[in-house]
Amino acid sequence: MECVFGMVGNGFAVVVADTSAVNSILVHKSNEDKIMILDSHKLMGTSGEHGDRVQFTEYVQKNVALYLFRNGIPLTTAATANFTRNELATALRKNPYSVNILLAGYDKETGPSLYYIDYIATFHKIEKGAFGYGSYFSLSMMDRHYHSGMSLEEAVDLVDKCILEIRTRLVVAPPNFVIKIVDKDGAREYAWRESIKDTGVSSA
Amino acid sequence: MARYDRAITVFSPDGHLFQVEYALEAVRKGNAAVGVRGTDTIVLGVEKKSAAKLQDSRSVRKIVNLDNHIALACAGLKADARVLINKARIECQSHRLTVEDPVTVEYITRYIAGLQQKYTQSGGVRPFGLSTLIVGFDPYTGVPSLYQTDPSGTFSAWKANATGRNSNSMREFLEKNYKETSGQETVKLTIRALLEVVESGGKNIEIAVMTREHGLRQLDEAEIDAIVADIEAEKAAAEAAKKGPPKET
Numbered sequence: 545m546e547c548v549f550g551m552v553g554n555g556f557a558v559v560v561a562d563t564s565a566v567n568s569i570l571v572h573k574s575n576e577d578k579i580m581i582l583d584s585h586k587l588m589g590t591s592g593e594h595g596d597r598v599q600f601t602e603y604v605q606k607n608v609a610l611y612l613f614r615n616g617i618p619l620t621t622a623a624t625a626n627f628t629r630n631e632l633a634t635a636l637r638k639n640p641y642s643v644n645i646l647l648a649g650y651d652k653e654t655g656p657s658l659y660y661i662d663y664i665a666t667f668h669k670i671e672k673g674a675f676g677y678g679s680y681f682s683l684s685m686m687d688r689h690y691h692s693g694m695s696l697e698e699a700v701d702l703v704d705k706c707i708l709e710i711r712t713r714l715v716v717a718p719p720n721f722v723i724k725i726v727d728k729d730g731a732r733e734y735a736w737r738e739s740i741k742d743t744g745v746s747s748a
Numbered sequence: 749m750a751r752y753d754r755a756i757t758v759f760s761p762d763g764h765l766f767q768v769e770y771a772l773e774a775v776r777k778g779n780a781a782v783g784v785r786g787t788d789t790i791v792l793g794v795e796k797k798s799a800a801k802l803q804d805s806r807s808v809r810k811i812v813n814l815d816n817h818i819a820l821a822c823a824g825l826k827a828d829a830r831v832l833i834n835k836a837r838i839e840c841q842s843h844r845l846t847v848e849d850p851v852t853v854e855y856i857t858r859y860i861a862g863l864q865q866k867y868t869q870s871g872g873v874r875p876f877g878l879s880t881l882i883v884g885f886d887p888y889t890g891v892p893s894l895y896q897t898d899p900s901g902t903f904s905a906w907k908a909n910a911t912g913r914n915s916n917s918m919r920e921f922l923e924k925n926y927k928e929t930s931g932q933e934t935v936k937l938t939i940r941a942l943l944e945v946v947e948s949g950g951k952n953i954e955i956a957v958m959t960r961e962h963g964l965r966q967l968d969e970a971e972i973d974a975i976v977a978d979i980e981a982e983k984a985a986a987e988a989a990k991k992g993p994p995k996e997t
Contacts, residue, residue, distance in 0.1 A: 606841040613813055613837045 545716050546591035547678025548578065549706060550646045550658055551690060552671045553699040556727035557648035557656040558734070559589035560703050562678070562718030574740055579724045582608045583618055586649035587724050587731040588628075591675050592663060593642040600641045604628050621649025625659035625667070633665035640664070644675040650726045681713055682706035696725070700734070707737055753871035767875055768868055771824075771899035774877035775911060778823035779810070782910040782918050782941045783881040784926075785894040786934030790883040792821040793938045794954045795913065795946045811956040811966065815840040817884050818856055819956060819964045823912025824878030824899075832876060836860050853884040857895040857903050865901025875899045879911040885960045892958075908937075914945035932975075935967075939975055948976055 545566065550559035561579050565572040579589040580601040588604065590597045607627065611619050619627070625647045635641055640663065647659040660668040662675070672690050674682045685706045694702070703723060711717045719740040724733050757767040780795040794810040811821045814836050822829045839859050843851045851859075860880060868875045879898040885891065896911065897903040908926050910918035918941045929937055935957055946952050950969035953976075958964045 602845055606845045609844075610837060610841045613815065613840070614834065616809075 545678075545714070545718060546578075546676045547674070547682065547710055547714075547718060547721075548589045548591045548644065548646055548676060549674035549679065549682040549686070549703075550589060550648055550672070551686060551694075551699060551702070552648075552656050552658045552692075553694040553696060555650075555656060556696060556699075556725050557650065557658050558696075558699050558703060558723060558725045559587060559646050559648045559658075560707070560721055560723050561589045561591070563720045563722050563736075564718040565594060574718075574720050574738075577722055579722060580605060581724070581731045582624065582649075583612065584730050585618070585651070585726055586621055586624055586647070587726050589646040589648070589724070591644045596641045597643050600631070600643050601645075604631070620651050620654070621647065621657050621659070622651075622654075622669075624649065625661060625669075629661050629665050629667040632661065632663065636665055646673055646675065648726050648731075650728060650731075652728075656727065677714055678706075678710045678717075681709040685709050704737070711739070755869075755871050756874055757868045765868060765900070768900045771875040771877045772879075775824040775879045775899065776913065776915070778825070778878065778912045780910065780912045780914055780918065780942065780945050781810075781821045781823045781881055782908070782922075782938055783821065783883055783894045783896075783906070784908040784922070784929075784934055784938045784941070785883070785892050785906070787928055787930045788892070788959065789929075789931055789934045790885075790892045790894060790958045791934050791938040792819060792881060792883055792956045792958070793942045794821050794823075795942065796952050796954045798952070810954055811964075813964050814856060814882075815850060815884075816963050817850060817887055817958075817960075818853060818882065819884065819958050820880055820882050821956075822878045822880045823915075825876070826878075828876040829878050829880075832860060832863060832878070832880070835863060850887040852886055853882060853893040853895060854905075856884075857882045857897060861897040861901045861903035863901075864897060864899055868899070868901060881909065881911060883958055885958070890960050892960075908941075910941065917944050918942070936975060936979060939972070940979055943976070943979065948980070949973065950976065 547562040559579055563576050564574050565576040579587055581587045582605045590601055608619055642663050644663055645661040650656045658670055660670050660673040672686045689702050707721050721737040723735045757765055782793045784791050792811050799805045814820055840851050864876050867873050882895045894906050896909050908922040921941050921944045942953055950973035955967045956964055
């Protein structure tokens with residue numbers, strides 16, 4: 545039931561992920577941030593087994609940082625994506641990670657880019673992509689409305705259309721989503737789309 | 749498998765570890781390095797031996813980042829330094845990965861010193877031929893620290909210290925002239941200490957300044973030259989003041 549999707553626009557890339565943490569019929573929390581910021585200009589939206597997801601994304605994040613300290617310059621998005629794929633592929637036939645990843649980044653020379661890396665190390669460079677049951681709806685919406693070089697407003701509008709479609713049509717739709725973007729000014733959280741706020745303990 | 753289990757660093761009859769002492773000799777022949785801890789700034793300075801004309805001096809970085817908040821300068825065998833620095837950088841990230849916390853300066857110093865000690869008590873290896881000056885701010889309290897390690901694997905914290913060539917002269921100067929400083933004053937004190945043993949001029953000195961907000965910043969030649977000029981002017985003024993009064997009588 546986890547939904548992650550993203551697209552590339554004019555000078556930016558946007559990644560959206562649902563924020564529910566679920567164990568069979570129990571919802572642990574509805575504000576779990578599944579889009580990890582790897583460094584100043586890269587982010588990674590992930591879905592899959594919670595343990596694997598956290599372990600693997602943190603591992604990639606620390607290796608990206610190590611490269612920066614060793615070499616004085618950051619990894620490119622393409623290099624990071626290939627490193628990530630390689631790690632998944634190496635672990636695949638021993639103890640695989642159950643993580644699906646949409647990696648978005650901005651490089652000064654090549655601009656924004658988006659990579660689709662699934663749990664068996666499928667690797668694609670894409671303009672728009674999605675994982676999970678939500679992908680049935682978000683991919684269709686993006687097929688209909690996406691065009692290359694969209695402005696941020698147009699892209700967020702399309703994101704909202706996709707979220708609306710998921711909420712309307714998916715049987716156990718996640719209530720909340722987080723939207724993060726990466727452009728020349730860096731990777732950052734853009735907005736949340738909440739239909740259920742995690743309430744505090746009510747006073748007696 | 750060839751047998752690499754014979755120890756090379758062994759005790760002498762009078763309790764010396766000669767290999768470690770020889771490693772300290774190697775350090776004494778290395779370039780001068782000095783570190784000074786201020787209240788909000790820590791400064792590292794290294795002597796830059798004149799660069800060969802065809803060499804790209806940017807590839808010879810003597811003061812390096814281990815993490816966002818930790819920097820290191822060293823004196824001695826540079827190739828050994830590369831190995832230690834690489835291991836330390838990995839440890840910084842590994843620590844962040846396992847405990848979700850950046851390392852403290854003391855932790856990473858203890859790690860590096862531990863590595864140096866291991867190589868004095870293992871088969872088939874020689875000690876690392878370098879002493880390091882490690883500086884940084886505690887990630888939570890923001891307290892600045894300066895530590896030194898040596899080939900034997902001992903480490904301790906300092907307010908200011910020097911290692912490498914002519915380190916004794918620099919340390920004497922620092923003992924005489926050290927006081928709590930901050931900001932630019934700390935930089936000046938470091939450069940004054942280095943100038944005791946190094947030819948004056950921006951191209952013979954490499955200075956890096958670490959602050960809590962901006963991390964490590966390497967000063968460029970022009971900045972260093974400006975500060976050196978300041979220092980020389982102050983020195984000249986002090987000399988003139990000394991000579992001044994007698995003439996008036």
